[in-house]
């Protein structure tokens with residue numbers, strides 16, 4: 373079981389504190405929503421949890437079965453889907469999926485063929501990503517994050533660019549693959565996180 377523990381986490385840019393004093397324990401098997409208005413600091417906190425940004429104060433610990441993980445090792449335990457994440461535009465969909473799952477193991481009982489069918493993008497298997505619509509790219513990001521065999525999945529604005537059908541597809545994806553994971557979702561749209569058991573309101577930490 374993987375746990376992420378935040379102790380008195382604060383982050384500032386220059387002189388401006390974005391948030392301070394966040395204490396939180398994220399436990400595998402649970403889902404958490406990080407909520408707040410535009411610019412409140414949700415993505416900043418997610419980057420800290422991902423360990424791609426360091427906190428200005430406080431400490432973050434990653435525990436696997438109660439044992440402290442090295443920060444560098446945490447990367448193999450986590451997947452991310454976010455609007456600011458770039459896909460390799462020159463790759464075809466198949467090339468991108470093969471590349472991605474060459475360094476992140478795919479979940480059991482899943483393979484490339486099943487993944488293309490899950491995405492509903494069999495017709496675009498050999499199309500280059502640069503010709504994908506924004507919704508097709510978003511589905512691809514979500515499927516890559518949720519179908520990697522990592523215990524932690526971080527999603528930032530998961531339904532951005534998705535239409536109504538895409539939002540239903542997202543809910544099914546979470547239902548099918550989200551159980552037993554530690555799911556953290558940054559959002560300000562209820563349909564993206566209404567199934568989460570826990571909520572963290574970032575505005576409470578100003």
Ligand SMILES: Nc1ncnc2c1ncn2[C@@H]1O[C@H](COP(=O)(O)OP(=O)(O)OP(=O)(O)O)[C@@H](O)[C@H]1O
Nearest residue numbers: 385386390408409410411412413414415416417560
């Ligand atoms: N690298 C940076 N340098 C300076 N300020 C930054 C930097 N990154 C973020 N900020 C500021 O931190 C604040 C929080 O930004 P963040 O992107 O975390 O908000 P958010 O809650 O995710 O917003 P949104 O809902 O619009 O995605 C904003 O005021 C933003 O301008």
